[in-house]
Amino acid sequence: MKTLYVRIILTFMLVALVSGIIAFLFSNLYYHAKLKEYNEEKIKEIANEIVYLYENSNGMDIHEFLTSVANMNFQLYLVDQNMVGQQFGDPFRQYELDESIIQSVLDGHTYHGISKFKSNLFVTGFFKDDLKNSIGVPVKVDGVNEALFVRPNVEKQFGEMRIIFSLILGLTFFISMVLIVVFATFLVRPIKRLTKATRKIASGNYEFTLDSHRSDEIGALAKDFERMAKSLKKLDEMRQEFVSNVSHEIQSPLTSIKGFTKAIRSKMVSEEEADHYLAIIEKETSRLSSLSKQLLMLSSLDKEVKAVNKSSFRLDEQIREVVLLTEWEWSKKSIKIELDLPELVIKADKQLLFQVWMNLLTNSIKFTEEDGSIYINATVDEDIIVTVRDTGIGISEEELSQIFDRFYMGDKSRNRTKSGSGLGLSVVKKIVDLHEGSISVTSEIGSGTEFSVRLPR
The missing domain is CATH 3.30.565.10 (Histidine kinase-like ATPase, C-terminal domain)
Known part of the structure; x- marks a missing residue:
């Protein structure tokens, strides 16, 4: 059976894991609900600016130009009228894209791939470097439209930040684990003391000290436990004293009854003395009867028999x-x-x-x-x-x-x-x-x- 100490640590690890998953899911949902369209609009402006700069570059070679742009941490893909594509910068992970989409861009339309891109809840669309997850704009090369697909190279632009955030999360979890191990020791220590105190009480030892000066629930429990121990000690002492008193109460009349009975049976006492002894025997018998009735009644009331x-x-x-x-x-x-x-x-x-x-x-x-x-x-x-x-x-x-x-x-x-x-x-x-x-x-x-x-x- 796992100890409370281990349970606390495992519970923290489970809470941290579940919290991380939930936080990731909500962050991803927030990106899809709030940031995706904004991100697409920003990349579309960049793509239009690339096209504008090229078309006003006085006949600069398109390959040279796009290579320079790609060196500024962009992923580019240029498709000509023959559906032949060329990659600039780091390659996309996947190039699957319907020819109808490429043809639409060649015809002068803009492809809004980021807003249309669908990813599952466990993959953030912002980091998915598929060709589908890009912006497609037409660009005139030697007077002929070609399709240019653009997306930022997130790995290069934010790679260091991802490492930093990963370090922050990893160190946070590790340091939290160390701290929870330390603090769990302090949490469990008073409970261990209570366990030891319980064993002492079970063995009849009521002498122990607990940390009852704490102002939290553990302190309140320790105070109540000490009060309980004092009550049990007092009850135990009273029981012992009761046994002594009742033994005396029973023994004393029995001794009298026995002595006076022997005296009467010996025929050595007068009739007047015998009557006196019988009166004493009757009185002592009444005392014993009263005592037994009280004991039986209290026992009956306690057990709710009556x-x-x-x-x-x-x-x-x-x-x-x-x-x-x-x-x-x-x-x-x-x-x-x-x-x-x-x-x-x-x-x-x-x-x-x-x-x-x-x-x-x-x-x-x-x-x-x-x-x-x-x-x-x-x-x-x-x-x-x-x-x-x-x-x-x-x-x-x-x-x-x-x-x-x-x-x-x-x-x-x-x-x-x-x-x-x-x-x-x-x-x-x-x-x-x-x-x-x-x-x-x-x-x-x-x-x-x-x-x-x-x-x-």
Whole structure:
């Protein structure tokens, strides 16, 4: 398979070749359309001037005269009344000419051969030195008309110019080839670096440098590639951290369940202690169940296994239902819940939106201290806007841009004392996106956090 470097050079050569052919064809067409008649008129004037000079030369020998004219870079052909021709100067390439044309010139008419001469597109008529491509005029020799055919000797008149133009074209093509080889190296070099960087990323190495300071498309590609690499590195780190966190989240309740189960089976604990241990086992089981549900839901949404099944329902009633289901959690911390929910009917996936409000509310309860407050209200403009605001510990400005990233756990010291997997807000964001809505967050450390969900009506 040809490399990009070779492809660039071959493409340039093809472009140069095609451009040269097209330029030649258009130049030839321009000659036939614009310059041929002008060229013929100019040569006809020269031929008439030759005849005039001879006929006023006081009996100069015609052969001597025409030889002198031919030495001034002209091709001449003289035909007498017996159709016998004589060449002066360099010979014509072809002498084929109908006798009727020669006879017409002998009868005193002018032969316009240049305008009538036809050549194919790949041969420029200007340089075709055929007898047909000439001007024929009558000339009186010893009182008798003879036919004189005239055309300039282009090879001698413009031979040096043709060499110069050929050198210019040849050197232009050669120098262009050298320059394209050099410049192609600079064009391909950043792409090679991108290829090497891709291989490094594939092997798990995110440390590399690219020329991202260029202001062209390559520079833009390098910048985007670096951003992608940073995102992949960050995602990889978050995945590793997630595995560690989830392993801890799973191992910790399993250890508790195992220990308390052994204690109960040993019959060495009182009935009151056994009930207490069973309550702990139930709580830890709920934690494991919640974690598995979040993982399965996120995986389902990512693979689009779960379709958005829209139906009309009362949104305000759904949010109140979520508040009632979490009553034990917020009442245990003496958290005050304030609702401002007008009657709202929305067409959406009821099960998925239920998960949105459940995740947002449990998140607020989790990070709101005792005797705090949570405010839930809904408004309507072009869309339906649901706001969940709490007076909790807040989120730092650095974390706000990452809280919707899956596996993100935020402040590690905080999360050691708060259960969670870092998936709840990722699930919320994914569900809102599937409904073609948006979610935003504002927060201040120590003052609380506010989530605003905007959904199409």
